[in-house]
Amino acid sequence: MSDVILKTSHLTKEFKGFTAVSDVNLSVRRGSIHALIGPNGAGKTTCFNLLTKFLVPTSGTIHFNGHDITHEQPAQIARRGVIRSFQISAVFPHLTLMENVRLGLQRKLGTSYHFWRSQSSLNQLNGRALELLAEVGLEDLADEVTVNLPYGRKRALEIATTLAMEPELMLLDEPTQGMGHEDVDRVTQLIKKVSAGRTILMVEHNMKVIATIADCITVLQRGAVLAEGPYEEVSKNPQVMEAYMGTTDGQLQGAH
Incomplete structure (x- = not known):
């Protein structure tokens, strides 16, 4: 199991009767770029908030480097080397x-x-x-x-x-959101470059970015895992196409 840096078991978050994250079992391999994707409202950001302890799970566990971090505080998680880059540019x-x-x-x-x-x-x-x-x-x-x-x-x-x-594990929350093509390409290559010797878990909408650099993709829909695997496999999954495009014909590339 030493090649798995982050593992969740039956991770669930409920808000007053609404289940935002439902029974998610996630395994992130050490040294990989792992993408979390899904339509709007799929639970991606809630999942990130659970992993970085901005939210407390309703049930389930989170292990990092074999340690149970489910009940640790955000500062403890950061000291362990789990560092999150926020969706909105967080610089002074x-x-x-x-x-x-x-x-x-x-x-x-x-x-x-x-x-x-x-x-x-x-x-x-x-x-x-x-x-x-x-x-x-x-x-x-x-x-x-x-x-x-x-x-x-x-x-x-x-x-x-x-x-x-x-960071030993970098969590990137929509790193290319709101960018033009040139910036998207530059930041994509940058993520690939800085991933050397590190593990990256990213939420990203842009399928071209994911197809270019992600080793493994987990697709969430309504808070649950719909599919998981490499891009080639996931992009041809009929359920994934339907979740993104409302159709089972055509390719996933069109879903940004």
Whole structure:
């Protein structure tokens, strides 16, 4: 089982009689890019919120690296190396790129609230911050104020700040949402690049992105697992086509 980094058993979340996540058994292999897909309202974000402990499951268990983390707090999960990048760009607009990444590094050091510390004490983090910016292709913009970045570059910066937390498992929530084709392609390649030596679980609507980089896909519908497997297999599944397109003819590629 050591090749499974994250495992859920019968994971269920109910809200006042409505079941948002229903009996989900998920196994994410170490070192893979695993995509969670499904129509709107399928329970993908609720599932993410359960995994990162922003919600408490009604029933079921979550194991990470063999440890039962079902009842742990979000900060404990983060210390274990489960780090989530949010759907809405979570960077500070009026700080430079370098300062944003440095904050991520500070959080890892446990000095995140020591804002009274001198600026020079943070300079020790500059080298690592530059390395992370280089990893996402932004090193030339280190001193640029974040608000001036185009949207796709902001998402790349967000991935750099997520990497600063040294994730063993990165959860990416719709990383290409709202992007033009060029940015989508750039961020897709970036995710592929930063996945080396890490595990990525992502919620994503864009089928082209998933077809390009996902090793395994879990399809949710009405909170339950509808299908699971590689893209080639899942995209030809008649139930999946119907869930996405209301038809069993045609291919899944059209469903963005």
